[in-house]
Amino acid sequence: VRYAVLIGNNAGAADEATLRYAESDATRVSEVLRTLGDFHDEDMVVLLGRDRETIQRVLIAVNARIRAATADADQAVLFVYYSGHADADALHLGGERLELSRLRQLVGGSPADFRMLLLDSCRSGALTRVKGGQPTAAFPVALEERLTGEGLVYLTSSSANEDAQESDSLRGSFFTHYFVSGLVGAADVDGDGEVTLVEAYGYAYEHTIRASSRTLQGTQHPTFEFDVRGQGGIVLTRVRDVARGRARLRFPTGRSYLVLADDADGAVVSEVGVADRARTINVKAGRYFIRGRARDHLLEGTLEVRDQATRFVADDQLKRVEYARLVRKGGGARRVAHGPQLGYQLRTPLWPGTRLCHGLRVGYPVEVQHVSVTTSLGFCRAGFDADDVSVTADEYDLTATVSHVFDLPVVSIGLGLGGGLSLLRQTFVTDGVAPPRNTLGGHGDVILELLWDLPRGFYIVTSVAAQVYVFPQQRANEDQAGMTAVFTGRPFVGVGKRF
Incomplete structure (x- = not known):
């Protein structure tokens, strides 16, 4: 007894x-x-x-x-x-x-x-x-x-x-x-x-x-x-015998699984560890939310297990969820996701007659609940030709952005605000015309971005920023430089890796 x-x-x-x-x-x-x-x-x-x-x-x-x-x-x-x-x-x-x-x-x-x-x-x-x-x-x-x-x-x-x-x-x-x-x-x-x-x-x-x-x-x-x-x-x-009202769940090797009753907010029923040799548990017959944990993503889904049945939990029955989505949602074990980002950028001209500014941008987003903060460094080169004079126009900029990301089934959409400092450098390719000109300016940005998750923590990002640049510029018929505001656009496409 x-x-x-x-x-x-x-x-x-x-x-x-x-x-x-x-x-x-x-x-x-x-x-x-x-x-x-x-x-x-x-x-x-x-x-x-x-x-x-x-x-x-x-x-x-x-x-x-x-x-x-x-x-x-x-x-x-x-x-x-x-x-x-x-x-x-x-x-x-x-x-x-x-x-x-x-x-x-x-x-x-x-x-x-x-x-x-x-x-x-x-x-x-x-x-x-x-x-x-x-x-x-x-x-x-x-x-x-x-x-x-x-x-x-x-x-x-x-x-x-x-x-x-x-x-x-x-x-x-x-x-x-x-x-x-x-x-x-x-x-x-x-x-x-x-x-x-x-x-x-x-x-x-x-x-x-x-x-x-x-x-x-x-x-x-x-x-x-x-x-x-x-x-x-x-x-x-x-646990071998399956009595009336009971059932068994059997899990594959290679990752840990958390079992919750009914849905993601249900009571925790059991867990099977990544290194556990025993992969079968005895549970009440019914509906369960399964969460499998891999190195860089989760597998989640709801399964029904019938009375006195044994159900094998296959990965293709579960939905892949990247950790960054859990961080943004909050309430999970992961509190932050971060990692490098690299891509190609294109900026519309700052001066009339200047060609598009092409270049690279490298950044490091840090994502916490509700907010993503990104610091990035950018370089692009433009130029123009006029009156037998050839000029290159380079920009070096440091930008910080804060955005909120909305996760949809296939894509995530981010809306953000940003700003930064830019060093604008004009170099005369034609020798002897004039020395290089360096101008320090600033810009404010409104950003829309789209993100697609890839395996192993990688993702594709594309964005477009509406920008206003403010910098000093010599005006015609004036001895002193005045502040000039110019509206530009900056498309960007790149890849990133989250840790």
Whole structure:
């Protein structure tokens, strides 16, 4: 017989920020254990936002039930899970404290043959540190040889001096997200259709370290302590059989996939990592939003999986989405996209009789949510011939633009404003006529651009800018130069690469 007590509490002490996902994490764990882990509703208790006295009373009552059940020679398993605030000494329950020593007493003293306590909270590693538990990358090997149907295991999501972290993109804590993903099949490394405690915790350990290492808070190290006897492994879930109301999703190798219920705003169901050997997960039959992550783009789409069916997720069933579009939209893990841009430009004349100005432009756009900022350097050469005099007219300019990009299904349209400084240089090709003339001016731009995404982060860009140039110019019959304003147009076509 299997018993479970799942505890989630978003509220901590008065000086602690309210968590967003602790209570929903507890609910996720309970749903997986009930559907895949042989835990029955009558033997599970889910406590959300409850006080210390209620938690203690429930644990005592569950232990009493286990004692009565084992009197008939039935073996019992007790799984206790907590997600919420804590410190090295106690759980924080909305202004109240439940001492870790008391929690150890209630779980460790249970009459169940096998007892598991999993804490997904800050500094929860103090629970294992008391008895010499340690974080280690060799956890699966160390535990596999000794895990049995009898004994005691303490599991924590962080070490004694670390914060357990939540992720808005995962809509839950790192550790619980990967623990649940492992339970639904991603941790079934040997492919036997059963996920053991060793496999689930080892999977969560590895992926929590990898994911948290990229955060500002730093790497989060899960810990463990075990006191078990015999051989074998405790099976937490069975994912091979597809019961009524369940289905399976099978993913190709080569990238990671995030699975959300219904649509892109739905609850996160599971994740399969890029290096995971297990590529099949057991889920409820229904509609899912799939997001595959490659190096320079995403694959996204909605798939329907029928009752008791197995559906293979092929890349051609999903739509390719470049990371830059996600950055501009906001809300994703990527906050910025940037990279070089190079192309050919053409500017209409600044002076009557001058030919078109042809040249190159190199820029570096930086894209964040809603806004793209580009700094560019340009060069172009024009010229004219008159009265046996040949003149080249060069422009060197530094330009900055700010634009907003609207993403359409095939093309992205940008509207922006810009401005810059230009060095205008006239050189007389005919010797001895006059020395070169250098003029410093400025320009303001209104820009319309079109962008087409290509594979591997490349894209094609074409734009047209309506410009007004202002620069000093000697007027006829006047001794001093006056400021002149000239309207021009500048088409541009180029390629870029985003990182």
